[in-house]
Amino acid sequence: MDLYTEADTDRDEFWARQARRLSWASSWSNVLDWSAAPVARWFVGGRLNVAYNCVDRHVEAGLGSRVAIHWEGESGESRAITYAELQREVSRAANGLASLGLVAGDRVAIQLPMIPEAVVAMLACARLGLVHSVVFGGFSPAALRSRIEDAAARVLITADGQFRRGGAVPMKPGADEAVAGTSVEHVVVVRRTGSSVDWSERDLWWHDLVDAQSDTHVPESFDAEHPLFILYTSGTTGRPKGILHTSGGYLTQAAYTHSVVFDLRPESDVYWCTADVGWVTGHSYIVYGPLANGATQVIYEGTPDTPHQGRHFEIIQKYGVTIYYTAPTLIRTFMKWGADIPAAYDLSSLRVLGSVGEPINPEAWLWYSEHIGAGRCPIVDTWWQTETGAMMISPLPGAETKPGSAQRALPGIGASIVDDSGVPVGPGETGYLVLDKPWPSMLRGIWGDPERFRETYWSRFSGFYFAGDGAKYDSDGDIWLLGRVDDVMNVSGHRISTTEVESALVSHPSVAEAAVVGAADETTGQGIVAFVILRGGADGAVEELRNHVAKEIGPIAKPRQVLVVPELPKTRSGKIMRRLLRDVAENRAVGDTTTLADSSVMELIAKGLA
Incomplete structure (x- = not known):
């Protein structure tokens, strides 16, 4: 019986079997309670510890010497961390966090670069039943602050800085700005770059807090519905939404999908997901899914073109990566750089390729298949969201695939x-x-x-x-x-709301009004195009406005273009007709303007941009 048939025959039993791949301190009475829909309870009454499932049980099974993480820094520094070493590091960190008086249910914000401490911090929180809220390292102090305040976090874990494009970028000053006047009692700082930082009574060095702790810790089990993490995603109202995920059901599906979609062979595979832990892909397919499955994986801190454009292929060759999971944006960037770059490396270890973050266009799919996979690697084009927690739609390796199509819901998914x-x-x-x-x-x-x-x-x-x-x-x-189909843009696989960017633009003293659209972009999927009306007497300092958005939200939200216009197209009710602005941004003939309060506005915009 194949997985699809099994899931269709008895869906509850199918998911129970996937859950039994994990280690439970006590079993459940019901697989699913949907009586309070749309809030579900999965594996009702079951208890487990997520960190134990990701680390300790592999050590107890005799796999302590297996490498859990091959960490590679941008400059070429590297560390190999076994499951036994990871167990000791997570235990020390858990003991350190517990010494701060944190108890199960407390929230911990984490803003770290792609270093092993990021994974350790997340697992230490999970071990103690603390709810972590990881914030992408490129987000601004204002964005970090809004997330800290919404979650009422007691602790922030950050770093002095991070390495990016060959240089050290400070992080601690932004953290100081973000936590001022908030609920944060302690800021735990990882020494990464060695740069000098301002220090206050609430600050603690990670090494001072963690290194002296005992390397043993007995994990407590928690209810399957115990909160595991909050991850903030953009919303159409502009205020980020704190998406809440719990423990048992989340880990079950993350582990199951990571195993079946990639045809994982943990005893021989070397897996690499190129995402950042600040996004849900990093949560589910760098931390929880792979580690629950006892996988060996690569984690890279750095950019794909530093110190050269072959950096990713160099890493695949160095570690013998067999499964490579990345975003269409990066694939299109590789295409732009040229096929001669991957051709210079030995990529013969690869056997499965994955795509995530946005629909992949057929041209990029075919290039990926030919120039990275040598025409022999199946491509799993995965669709899912922060809200779904794990993959939902994807072909399985071995299925006949179609360039650009995610194809069908996974077994057990409707x-x-x-x-x-x-x-x-x-x-x-x-x-x-x-x-x-x-x-x-x-x-x-x-x-x-x-x-x-x-x-x-x-x-x-x-x-x-x-x-x-x-x-x-x-x-x-x-x-x-x-x-x-809503007003959330997908830029390089990152969801950014039009309202957030518009709010950032209007906060600049020269901007009277702004409207933002996502326009098709061959590299990033969508590019942010802003239309602004300037206040009387203000000049059109376009670059200043682009940089202002990057400062307010983060570099990922920096508009591709800022266009100064005399008016914005609005309906009689005052709603901005963004579809017409999208036509302009994508150089198309402007569509129907009959619902506008003043249809001559589009002519004014066209003249102003001519």
Whole structure:
């Protein structure tokens, strides 16, 4: 019986079998309680410790000498950390955090570069039942602060700095700005670059807190629904949403999907996911999924073009990487750099390639297959979200694949494409992607805002989770993702709301009004294009505005273009018609303007940009 048939025959038993791949301190009474929908309870009454499942049980199984992490720094420094060493490091860190008076349920914010301490900190939190909130290292102090305040974090773990493009970039000054006047009692600082930092009574060096601790720690088990982490994602209202994930169901699906989608062979594979732990891909497919499966993986701190454009291929060759999981944005960048670069390295160890973060265009898929996979590696094009917690739609290795299509829901997952009325569409038809059955790693809510959770995800279609993406079936019934249908842009696989960028622009003293759209970009998937109206007497310092957004939100949100316009196209109710601005940004003929309060506005915009 294959996995699809097994899941269709008895879905609860299918997920119970996946959960039994983990180690549970006590079993569950029910696989799923959906009585309080849309809030699910999975593996009801079961108890486990997530960090024990990711580390200790592999050591107890005699795999302590297996390398868990091959860490590679941008400059070429490296560390190999075995599961036994990881167990000792996580235990020390857990003892250190416990010594600060933290108790299960407390929140810990983490903003670190891609260094082993980031993984250790996350696992130490999971070990103690602390709820971690990891913030991407490139986010600004204001973005970090908003997340700290929303979660009421008691501790921030950060670093003095990080290495990026061959230089040291400070992090501690931004952390100091972010925590001022917040709930944070302690700032724990990893010494990474050795740069001098300002120091206060709340600051502690990681090595002073952790290194002297005992390297043994007995983990406590927690309920399957105990909160594991909050991860903030952009929302259409501009205020980031704290997506809450719990322990048992999340770890079950992260481990299951990591195993089956990549055809994982933990005794021989070397796996590399190129994401950052600040995003959900890093949570599920760098930390929790691979480590729960006892995998050996590569973690890289640095950029793909430092010190040269062959850096990723050099790392694949060095470690004999067999599974490579990356984003279409990076694949398109490799294409731009040229096929001669990967051709200069031995990539023969690769056997499975993965794509994540956005729909991959067929041209990039074919280039990836030919020039990275030598035409012999299956490509698993995975669709999922921060909210889903783990992969939902993807072909399995060995299946006949189609360039650019995620194809079908994974075994145990229910997905459908519906029209405006929530009625399933047929082959060849386009509609909205929905999830029609609960799944173990589903979000359990938006932190502190249950009404927003229901309104955002469950109000559009009765009984269905609305993913916010458009999709279509082809004539074979395979799924093709078409991207976002709301006002959240997908830039290099990172979700950024138009409202957040607009708010940052309007905070500049020269900007009276702003509208932002995501325009097609052959490298990043979507590029941010901003249309701004300047205040009377202000000059059009476009570069200053781009840098202002980068400072307010982070470099990932820096607009590709800022266009100064005399007016914005609005309906009679005052709603900005972004689709018309998208037409301008993508150099298309402007569509229907009949619903505008003043249709001559588009002519003014065209003249102003001519």
